Each structure stands twice: as structure tokens, then as C-alpha cells.
Amino acid sequence: MLSGKFRSALVIGGQGIRARKLRTFLSMVSLFLGVLAVVAVQAGSEIAERAMLTDVELQSGKDGTVRGYVPGEKGAPAIVESTLKGRSDAVAMISSNAIIGEPGVRPINEGGMPFEYAGQGRGYYGPNMICDSNGTCHEQKQPEKKPDGQAIEVNMVALTGDIRPFKPFRPVSGSWLEFASAPSLAPRIVLNEEAAKGLRQYRVPGEMTIEGATHHVTPQIIGVVQDGDMQPRVYMRLDELRTWMPSATETTNPNQFRGGGTSLELFLQPGTDDLQQLLKAKLVGAGVPQDQMQFQTVKSKERMESELRIMRLIFLGMAFLVLLIGVAGILNVGLATVGERVEEFALRRAVGMSRMLLAGIVLAETLLTGLLTAALAIGAGAAGLQVALMMFGSRFPSLVGTAFPWEAGVAGVIAGLVAGVLGGLIPAIRAAKIPIATVMRA
């Protein structure tokens, strides 16, 4: 239950605001911009952080995910596949190269480079280098040049399960792979935007040549996703790929892995230490050197927060300065109002109100004004965000569906309260010091 004093302060504070609507409005105008600045800075930094995090998550995986790198040799893919079979808390990605289009020709974007650089040769990645065990490297001899043809080269990623709980790919069109049904002989593939761009840009036959496969494959394109990668990439089920491979995707040639051949990447949910240990034990048992296996937890948020902190502090400092101008406005109006209300305050004290409560009433009025302004500024911020998303959302896909961050709302309320206290404190002290006898005798 609220105390009598608190209720009295609220009732009288409310009466004061109603009685001086114009003054309250003027106080709110000066404060509005300050609170809005705080709300905008907080909302902006939260949204920027989320947008950056979303982009990072597309490539690195969600925060807390354990990411593992294992050489794709010595039967590692088969071991990983059998260990992860039927598990939803871990997914493996086996990457290789594939060519979609005419077989036996030089693809338009040789090496799987972005189409923006198509036709510039392998210069995009630089020459292929081969290093011996002593660390001496030399340029790999270029293979025999093939004739130019209608084909594009993509990075092909075979998945043991749904990767989206780890990497939140954004759907662009069609559907994503489903892993519950029986594998199809015509592998279903999902393109990333760059691969889709290549297929849109160049008319290539619907035939796919997968590195190491025994036959050419006719894939079914079922969807397009945004995966945050610049390189053209296609995703498919590993079991559908298996049909076309001689005996898993392993290779006995270690150089093939380094030169863009098979690579193996693992995504494990936090708290799957047992699985991690099991995988390591099996792989070491199969002869994979332990020092070539890496497992690390994704900590993108922590890294980004430290990057954003300084920027956020600078902007919040600027917003605080704007807020101070608003506080000065409230203070100015508050002092003028106390001067006008000397008789009222003296009378209230004469009828039994204590100095403390009188000060509380003046503070209650400025606090209510601050809160009201904060509510308006938060509303304006949320509305502004919606308008901005409607106008510019298509240019920034990571912002689509962004909600107004609650942190900005909290910051706005705190700013309103702080401004109310700072702006009302001196008028409150003055009101409490009004001498009843002098005023009532005048």
C-alpha cells in the first residue's frame, strides 16, 4: 500500500501539472530532445550490435557454439558422420568444390571466386602454394588450361544435419533442406545469394560436377538463403552426396585439403563436452594428429561489445549533454513556478504539510513530467524505427524484423527520471524553505 505522504504527493503533483499545462508542455519540449537522444543512441547501438552480431553469426556461428576444425583425411569425414548420426546438438559441414554447368570446361569464376571478379583468373586468391615439412613453399604448377565454357564453380557444403540452429541463415526464396526424409538420388541443393546470382547471370546447364564424385549429378535447386558469404556456395545433405562418391569424401592426398579440397568443420552446442571428447578419441585413434584438430567457443558478442563500448560511450556522452539542456529547461521552468506558487506552498505548509513532503510534491511534478516525456520520446523512437525500417529496411536485410530494443526503453525511462530529479531538486529545496509566516502575513 502506498503511504499517505506518497499518495498526497502524487495527487497534488498531478493537480499542479493539470493546472499549468503550458508550462509542463514547455518543460517537456526542452526535455524531449534530450531523452530522445538517449533513446536513439541506446536503440541505435543495440540495433547495430544485433545487426553486426547477426552478420557475424552467419559466418562464425551463434555465440557460445563450439566450433571445431578437423582435417578431412584418414577417414575423418566418415568417423564424424557416423558419430553425429541422429544427433541434433552437433552438425558437421564437409566442404569441397563443385562445378555447375558444362563438364570439362574452365568455369566463368574459376576457383569459386565471387562473380564480381569473374574473368580475372586465379589472381583473386593468389597463386596456389605448396609447402613442404620444412616450411619451404613454392607456387603450385598450374594445371593444364581447359577451354572456356558455360559453367560456374561453387563451394559445395555437405551437411550432416540442420545447420541453422548454429548459423541462422536467412531464407531468401524457396525452402531449406530437410533431413527427416530418405535421401534423394538427385541431390537437393540450396544456393547462397552469390551462387544464385551466378545462375541468374549466366545460362549454365543443370549439371553438377563434384570434386571426387564418380558421375555427374543433376541437382534439384530448392531454395536460396543469405549465408553472409561472398563466395558462391551450395548446401546439400551429406547422405545425398554420399550416393555419388566412391568411398566417403576422404582423400589420401594431403595437399588436396590445403589446395581447396575437402575440409571438415564441426558445430557443437554448448555443454557437449562428452561428444567433443568422443570425437577427438575416435579421430586420434584413426590417425588424425591431435594438434591438427581445433575446437574453440564462438565469443563474437564479447569481442564486439568491447569494440562497440567506446563508440557507445561517446554517443551517450553527447546524448547526456543534450539531456542536460533539457534539465536546464525543467530547472528554469521549475524555479519560475516556485516563485509563482509561493503562496500556495506556504498555505500547504500552514495546513499541516511538512517541508519534506512539499519538496516531494515539487519533485513528483518534475518526475511525472520527466516520465511523461520519456514515454513520448520512447514512443517517438519506436515509431521512428518503424518508419526507418519501412524506408531503408530493404537495403539492410539484417535489420528486417528488428524490434525496438527494450534496453532503449529502459534508458529513456532512466533519462526521464534523472532529468526529473536534477531539474526538480533545486526548486524542491526552495519550495521547502518558504517561510510561512512571512508569506501569509503579506
Place this chain on the structure above:
Amino acid sequence: MTQSFEQPTVQVQAPLLQLNGITKVLKGQGEPRTILSGVDFTVHPGQSVAILGRSGSGKSTLLSLIGLFDRADEGQYYLHGNDITKLPERRAAALRSAEFGFVFQRFFLLKHLTAAQNVAMALVNGQGWSSPRKRKQQVMEALEQVGIAHLSKSKPTRLSGGEQQRVAIARALVRKPRIILADEPTGALDTETGNLVVEVLLNTTRQGCGLVLVTHDHDHARKMGRVMELRDGRFN
């Protein structure tokens, strides 16, 4: 000059308030000026006292000290036999609310509030809390007591001087005080309205309330049970 017109129906009881040897010195920028000098003053329940005196004689200062607006520099103040000379401000505010009702020459009504809200102001002062319904009932009783219940929803700007002063009296009465302190309540009113206001104030003494009336008007003073005159900070 002290005249005694004690009403025979009122039984003399223990004093409501008693001031002994009260001295008040005004310390401004110039020389300190003694406003009250060793004043003794007593009010009993149901007693009405008029204080007469020229401007600057210390009438309003005495009323301020009685009403706990200010503190005496010397002397003792007893309320219901308790020494409240050095009462802390918070207790003084509580006593102002519970024991005293104040009526001023200039009414001091808040223009943005209705007559009822102005009266209710004395109830919404942080000294306890009553429900809006009970508050309304108390306010209407007080307005009824001064005969202007029908004007409860009117704002002060739409009331005559007499009506405004009656709203102010209702505000003073709404907490059922033991003592009414009236500082020249008829000073801004015509004779007829002034008489009406004095009658209303006198009515409160019939219910056992003490009344201290500061006035320049001898006719009004004569209606009080006791008349005292202040001259140069002392009672004659």
C-alpha cells in the same frame, strides 16, 4: 485594555493553549526589533478571544507563533498542557494539521481548484490518508457548516469575497480543529459580509473550539468572549 465577556454557558476548563513570557525579536538587516515582549496568553476550549492593536503592534506575529509558523526567541508554549516550545518542524506540521484551523485576510484559495478541492487541500497534506469518498463527505460537511455546500464545484474566481472567505473557513474547519486562528478575516469584506463571517467563526466555539481573532474592527471584537489589545509588543 482587557475586557472579559466570558459566556456563562461555557465551563472554564484546562487551557487549550498557554503562552508564558513570549518574546520575539525580528532580526533583519538593520537593528534587531522586538516585536513581542514577554507576552502571556491563554485560550480555553470554547473560548473566543479578539486581539486588537495597531499595525505593527505584533498581532500577526503572535498568531504566527500560536499557529507554529514561527518560533519564539524566549518564553514557553504549552498546548493541552504539553510544552511544545522547541517542537521539531515535522511534529509542528502534524500539530498544525490536527489542532489548528487558519483563516487569513486574503483567503489564499487556489484558483485552479474548485471550492471543494480547496477545502480538501487540508485533508491531502500527508498527515494520514482517507479515501476519496470519506474526503468528499468531510468536505461537504464543512461546506455545509458555513452554508455554501451548493457552491462546492465553483472555482474561486466565480465566488464573491464573502463566499471565498467561507470556503477558507470551511478549509480551516474540515479537520475539526481545536483552535481557529483568524488573521483579520473580515479585512477584505464589506460590513454585512464581515458580520456573517464572524458569526460563522463564532459558531465554531459553540462546539468547544477555541477562537483567536486578530482584527482592527472593534464591533467584531466585541462579539468575542474576551478582547485583548496589543501595544508595542505587550498586552495592555
